[in-house]
Amino acid sequence: MTPAGARSLHRLTSEPERTVAIYLHGGSPDEPVAAARVLSRASGFAGALAGEGRPRPAAVAAICLYPGLNLHAAWLGALWAGYVPTMIAPPSPRMEPAKYAAGFRAMAGHLGADAWVLDDAAAGLLGAAAGDLGRRVLVAEAVDDAAWAGRTFSDTGDLDAIAVLQHSSGTTGLQKAIGLTSRQILAHEDAYARALDMSARDTVVSWLPLYHDMGFVACFLMPLLRGMRLVEMSPFDWVRQPLRLLDAIQQYSGTLCWLPNFAFAFLAGARERAGDRGPWDLSPIRAWTNSSAPVMASSVARFLEAYADSGVTRNQLTASYAMAENVYAVTQSQPGAFREARVDREAFSRHVLQPDPGEAGLALVSNGPALETTEVRIVTPEGADLPEGRGGEILLRGACRFVGYVGRPDLTAAAIDGGWYHTGDLGALLDGELFVTGRAKDLVIVQGRNFYPGDLEAAAAEIPGVAPGRVAAFGVSDEATGTEKLVILFERDSGSDDPESAIALRLRAHIAQTFNCAAGEVRAVPPRWLVKSTSGKVARADNRAKYLAHVH
């Protein structure tokens, strides 16, 4: 077991009576769980995963479960048994069984995990194919708590061995596995806890999925390592009953809550819809952390207005800029120091942040200062440093920065240069605070989940009737929902007799089945409408601009 594993184990063994987590289930009573129970369940998983021997060095264990005690315990058990654990998004059971199994196999092939933990339902859907996923495939419900009985865990003391994996892409695009060492995880824990003054007095309330860095680090690792109590509901339950999050904060006196930007708009909308619900007492909250790039001033303003009668104040608002490549947080603003800046729109289009306090100014939200372990620089495309108030690419380095993409030295070399990680995000510094303003790389973020246009375009190209190489996928910001709308434009294959609308619907269904994501708009464009670069690739930024000018 790595030192990070030893720290988590120590937390649980030193306070066996402490309530570690309270799981909120749809339709059944809340389930408080003590440290001793987590310890016993996680030990069971450790025993079942280790079997007779030890895992080979750096063997990966993929944990693919829905929220609850088994998910937490399986991840911990894998860590303690000497595996490198990683959280994997369970594929949508709404998919057709054949696609479900194929998607799962592709994911397993990518990941190369030695061990898998699934639930009964997933194992049932996969049937015999489940056994081929890895050397050891466990069904969580069948794991016996006593499987580790009589054995002990030992700390390797190796701070620089990879302890856990995160993935840069939310779900399917597993091509970039980020290895994090104990040294990085513990440095992040220390710095981030100080940034928000986190302690055992805190209660974190969350609906965030654990296969994404915000849920995994802020709402699982941090509570685990710092001894904060966690109140957790599943993303599925939250979407259906968003106000239950607020019921839980009131009932359990929640003090910390991390949310992606769209959730602020969504919660405001939920209150507007349910005019007869509330108010709540949300005054125990010390910090609502909007962790998005960029944070939208309009979403935050709607949230403040909708819950002003429930004790939500501007002083509780904070913002963060975060990514798995830095364990999680790069920056974090303090409660009481939520800062907006109005800047001149025309100057902003030239990457200059020039204050314009008038109504016509563009409202930007600060993501806060960098954590003390992290240095941030803003550079031109040529790599020259930019002064304060000038926008460029955000670079970072420090004690939490990842070492590289596992098994991909090519991608690592492209991303880290002279110790500095090139984030691909755009931003500017003002008075030492980072304002994240956009992205240099073509990433689409829908409801907090990252999608790579290349993955989406490759999937679209599989649809009969779509002209080869003539698809563009990109995101368009949508103020009403506080997130991006995924737009896919395609040209019809000249050999196809199918109507464009039928092809568009097939494409939608394929994207939904493959990525578990509903496209906001799928549209056929005339032949040769899509702009290609000189190298013959579809130029996404140009097509996005053309779409906004002519189609939208």
Next chain:
Amino acid sequence: MDVPVITALVRELFLQNDPAIPLSPGDDLLQIGVCDSLGLVQLTTELERRLPGLRVHDAEVTADNLGSIGRISEFLGRK
């Protein structure tokens, strides 16, 4: 609210009002990628706006009740 009106609403909310996209009452809106579960919430809001007196509880916003045009029509009939 009958099937053609609901179909028109679904087109308006999620399909940029494109009348050509074939939609039938039995199509599973989530499975065919017309919307996601947040889209069902958006749809509910719009139904409540257009049908004064309609109140849909959060717990009722499920694919069982609203996952296809046919199911939406039946659900509204029951309310």
